[in-house]
Each structure stands twice: as C-alpha cells, then as structure tokens.
Amino acid sequence: MIKLSNVQKFFGKNHVLRGTDIEIYDGETITVIGASGSGKSVMLKCIVGLLKPESGEIYIDEREVTKLEDEQLWDIQKRFGFLFQGAALFDSLTVAENISFGMRNLTKVSEDDITDRVKWCLKHVGLKEIENLKPSELSGGMKKRVGLARAIATEPRYILYDEPTTGLDPIKADLITDLILHLQKELKVTSIVVTHDMVAAYKVSNRIAMLYDGKIVEIGSPSDIQNTKNPIVRQFIEGKTEEKITYND
Amino acid sequence: MLNKIGRKTYEFVRSIGEISSIVIRTFSFIFSGFVNRKNAVEQMVEVGARSFPVIGLTSIFTGMVLALQTGASSRNIFNEPLYIGTVVGFSIVKELGPVLTAVVISGRVGAAIAAELGTMKVTEQLDALYTLGTNPVKYLAVPRFIANLTMIPLLTMLANAIGIIGGLLVTAYKWGVPSTVYWDDIFNYMKIEDLMHGLVKSVFFALIIVTISCYKGFTCEGGAEGVGKATTSAVMISMVLILVSDYFLTVFLVAIGIG
Numbered sequence: 001m002i003k004l005s006n007v008q009k010f011f012g013k014n015h016v017l018r019g020t021d022i023e024i025y026d027g028e029t030i031t032v033i034g035a036s037g038s039g040k041s042v043m044l045k046c047i048v049g050l051l052k053p054e055s056g057e058i059y060i061d062e063r064e065v066t067k068l069e070d071e072q073l074w075d076i077q078k079r080f081g082f083l084f085q086g087a088a089l090f091d092s093l094t095v096a097e098n099i100s101f102g103m104r105n106l107t108k109v110s111e112d113d114i115t116d117r118v119k120w121c122l123k124h125v126g127l128k129e130i131e132n133l134k135p136s137e138l139s140g141g142m143k144k145r146v147g148l149a150r151a152i153a154t155e156p157r158y159i160l161y162d163e164p165t166t167g168l169d170p171i172k173a174d175l176i177t178d179l180i181l182h183l184q185k186e187l188k189v190t191s192i193v194v195t196h197d198m199v200a201a202y203k204v205s206n207r208i209a210m211l212y213d214g215k216i217v218e219i220g221s222p223s224d225i226q227n228t229k230n231p232i233v234r235q236f237i238e239g240k241t242e243e244k245i246t247y248n249d
Numbered sequence: 250m251l252n253k254i255g256r257k258t259y260e261f262v263r264s265i266g267e268i269s270s271i272v273i274r275t276f277s278f279i280f281s282g283f284v285n286r287k288n289a290v291e292q293m294v295e296v297g298a299r300s301f302p303v304i305g306l307t308s309i310f311t312g313m314v315l316a317l318q319t320g321a322s323s324r325n326i327f328n329e330p331l332y333i334g335t336v337v338g339f340s341i342v343k344e345l346g347p348v349l350t351a352v353v354i355s356g357r358v359g360a361a362i363a364a365e366l367g368t369m370k371v372t373e374q375l376d377a378l379y380t381l382g383t384n385p386v387k388y389l390a391v392p393r394f395i396a397n398l399t400m401i402p403l404l405t406m407l408a409n410a411i412g413i414i415g416g417l418l419v420t421a422y423k424w425g426v427p428s429t430v431y432w433d434d435i436f437n438y439m440k441i442e443d444l445m446h447g448l449v450k451s452v453f454f455a456l457i458i459v460t461i462s463c464y465k466g467f468t469c470e471g472g473a474e475g476v477g478k479a480t481t482s483a484v485m486i487s488m489v490l491i492l493v494s495d496y497f498l499t500v501f502l503v504a505i506g507i508g
Binding site: 045048049050070074077078080081082084085086088089090091101102105106150154 | 368369372373374376377378379380381382383384
C-alpha cells in the first residue's frame with residue numbers, strides 16, 4: 001500500500017503540493033486527474049523518491065521513505081516501474097539494452113534470462129524483433145510501449161504512469177490504455193496513472209482522484225466521478241472553459 | 250536591490266556547493282572502484298582519439314607561427330635568427346600546449362558533455378536512471394571525469410611534440426637554421442620541471458572543463474532553449490576559468506619551483 005500524508009512540495013515561490021493526502025490500495029488502478037501544472041507528476045516523483053517533499057510523510061508498504069538516502073531508497077525503488085511522459089528511453093542504448101538496464105542494476109538475473117525476459121516484456125507490450133533498434137528509429141507509440149516494457153522488466157509491485165497517452169493519436173492512445181488494462185490483469189500490479197485524458201481514466205481506473213490546488217479534492221469510482229456534484233471536478237471532466245472555479249476549504 | 254544581490258549571492262554559493270558535491274561524489278565513486286569500463290573507454294576514445302586531429306592541426310600551426318615570429322624579430326634585432334628553439338620550446342611546453350589544448354577541448358568535448366547531459370535531463374532520462382537503480386553521477390560523470398583527466402594531459406604532451414616539430418620545420422626551411430641547433434636550443438635550457446609545469450596545468454584545466462560541463466548538463470532546465478544555454482555557458486565559463494586560472498597557477502607553480 002502507498003500512503004501520502006499532508007505532503008507539501010515547493011519550487012521556489014511555487015507551492016505545488018499543499019498537503020496532499022491519498023491512500024492507494026494493493027492491486028488497484030488509481031488515476032489522478034487534474035489540470036496541467038496542478039502537481040500530478042510532482043506527486044508521482046515524490047512517491048518514487050525522485051523529488052523530496054518539504055514536509056509530510058510518504059509510506060511505501062508501511063515504510064516511511066521521505067528521509068531515506070540513495071542506497072536505502074533504491075531498495076524501495078526496486079518495487080516501482082515508471083513510465084515517463086516522453087518514455088525517457090536512453091538514446092545511446094538499443095531497445096534491448098534499455099529494457100534490460102534495470103534488470104542488470106536491480107536484480108541478479110543471468111544474461112540468458114535477461115534475453116528471454118526482454119523478449120517477454122516486448123511481447124507483453126505487443127512488439128517483437130526490435131531489440132537492436134535505437135530509440136530514434138521508433139515511432140512515438142512504439143517508444144511509449146518500449147518505455148512500458150522497461151517499466152515491467154524488473155517485475156515491479158507498483159507501476160506509475162505519467163501521462164501515458166499524451167501526444168498520441170486516439171487510436172494509439174487507446175492501444176496504450178488497453179495495454180495498461182492487460183498488464184493490470186496479467187501482472188496483478190498496483191498502478192497509479194496520472195493523466196488529463198478522461199477517456200483513458202474511465203477505462204482503466206478502479207478509482208479516480210482529482211488533484212486541485214495541491215490537494216486531493218475528490219476521490220471515488222469512475223461512476224462516482226461522472227456523477228459528482230463537486231463543481232471543480234465537473235468543470236474539469238466536462239472540459240468547460242468558463243470562468244475558473246476556485247476551491248474553498 | 251538588496252534582495253537581488255542576496256538572491257544572486259545565494260545562487261552563487263549554492264552553485265559552488267553543487268559543483269563541489271558532483272566532484273566529491275565522482276571521486277568517491279572512482280576511488281571505490283565503481284567505474285563502468287565500457288563507458289570510460291568510449292569516452293576516452295571520444296576525448297582522445299577524436300580530438301587528436303584538431304589538436305594536431307592547432308599545435309603544428311602554433312609552433313610554425315611562433316618560429317616565424319621569433320625568427321623575424323630576432324633577425325631584426327640581432328641580424329640573425331637566434332634561440333628560436335628555446336622560445337618555441339618554452340612557449341609551447343609551459344603555456345600554449347596546455348592552454349590551447351584545453352580551449353579546443355572545452356569547445357569540442359565540454360560542449361558535447363553539457364549538451365548530452367542537458368538533453369538527458371530535460372527528457373527525464375536522468376530521472377529514468379534513478380528509477381532503474383543507477384546514480385547518474387556514477388553512470389555519466391565518472392567515465393567523463395576519467396576520460397578527460399587522462400586524455401587531456403596526453404593530448405597536451407602530443408600537442409607539445411607536434412608544436413615543437415612545427416617550429417622545427419619553419420626554423421630549418423624558412424630561416425635555414427640546422428635542426429641540431431634547434432634541438433640544442435631546446436634541450437640545453439629545458440628541464441623536466443618545465444614539462445611538469447605544463448602537465449600540472451593540463452590536469453587542472455581538464456578538471457575545470459569536465460566539472461563545469463557536467464554541472465551545466467545536470468542542472469539544465471527548460472527544453473531545447475535550456476540545453477542551448479547550458480552548452481554555451483559551459484564553454485564560456487570553462488574558457489574564462491582556464492585563462493584566469495592559468496595566471497594564478499603559473500604564479501603558484503613558479504613559487505614552489507616547478508618550472
């Protein structure tokens with residue numbers, strides 16, 4: 001289980017997370033929605049230890065992780081797979097080297113097993129025979145899928161998806177959404193999806209949480225969110241461009 | 250106004266702290282044996298072998314023009330070209346070899362390091378390294394430090410040799426001075442300390458180039474524009490630091506009797 005308690009994060013004068021509280025249960029897929037710049041990606045990066053919050057606690061499997069140093073943190077990070085917004089594949093490495101990178105650093109798998117595992121990961125994201133290609137030779141959708149293959153390669157307990165469908169056409173976006181669902185069923189992982197794509201959010205989520213002004217203002221099942229009376233959530237899910245609604249505690 | 254000065258001072262002090270942290274962490278990884286040999290060799294080829302042609306070209310023409318100027322001045326004053334080898338040898342070994350090599354490398358290799366690491370930063374590849382259990386300093390800075398700290402002194406020695414040979418060509422064919430006289434002019438006066446003087450400088454310049462370039466790359470922000478700014482400032486800061494520190498290093502080395 002992952003739990004965030006009163007997490008605060010600043011960037012200079014920009015107060016991004018203002019006391020974020022959320023619990024993510026084992027085995028569920030939770031989607032965090034919110035406007036661009038609302039702190040969704042910052043929240044993900046705090047969870048995985050890429051950013052340190054100014055205050056508050058983050059518990060990963062009941063262990064508080066915000067004060068951990070690099071070596072201890074990597075023990076926690078082994079449990080995570082992270083799909084970055086732009087896939088973040090290493091340009092100088094081939095697809096196979098990208099996928100096996102984490103396995104070589106975080107696990108004690110033999111070279112033969114690594115080769116088999118790379119093939120298995122590629123098969124699970126619907127790709128094959130591209131092991132020797134460089135990222136520059138892949139399309140945007142393929143890069144996302146290779147990024148996803150890299151994220152699942154170390155058999156993580158948690159997969160974090162940062163805007164998995166952004167920048168893709170609707171068909172490729174749907175393909176990635178299907179893949180998230182497929183991996184959820186096959187691997188039984190806990191997933192946190194950050195997106196502002198409501199189609200994807202309704203399709204993959206067990207629960208949806210709305211991040212607004214640095215706080216979770218609504219959380220519930222997709223149908224709860226669709227039927228909510230919260231004006232901030234309604235404005236967001238309906239994509240209205242009327243006057244901005246402000247939230248008061 | 251005071252706020253602005255305070256903020257600038259804070260940013261400067263923070264930069265010094267971050268630079269020191271990168272250097273300390275890099276050397277602690279190196280001395281602990283955390284070196285990716287494949288990456289280190291690739292970087293050594295990039296810094297050493299691929300920079301050699303431009304260093305060679307720069308050095309030979311520097312040596313040639315020095316011999317031409319020294320011979321012409323000497324002939325005007327003494328009616329014959331005297332001590333060309335001595336002037337060329339000392340100028341190249343103690344100053345021009347290390348400084349020109351460092352300036353060329355900062356433009357070629359320093360810019361490449363800042364641009365590559367900066368691009369990795371803005372495309373979240375550095376974050377990806379962390380999530381895959383690798384410290385970016387260990388994976389990216391360590392091989393670049395090793396490559397620069399070994400290859401730049403080596404290139405400096407080669408630049409010294411090539412520059413002196415360039416001087417010999419002009420001395421012999423333009424001024425008609427026998428090559429034995431040219432070599433005697435060098436070896437009768439030059440000591441091992443003079444060679445060490447240039448080598449110590451080259452190691453220090455290598456540290457400046459690789460530290461500034463890695464720091465600018467790791468702290469790059471803001472997409473393609475940010476990468477451009479990081480690259481330009483890495484080269485500019487490296488060049489200015491090389492030229493300024495050259496004076497103070499010379500004062501220090503002369504004071505302790507090296508050269």
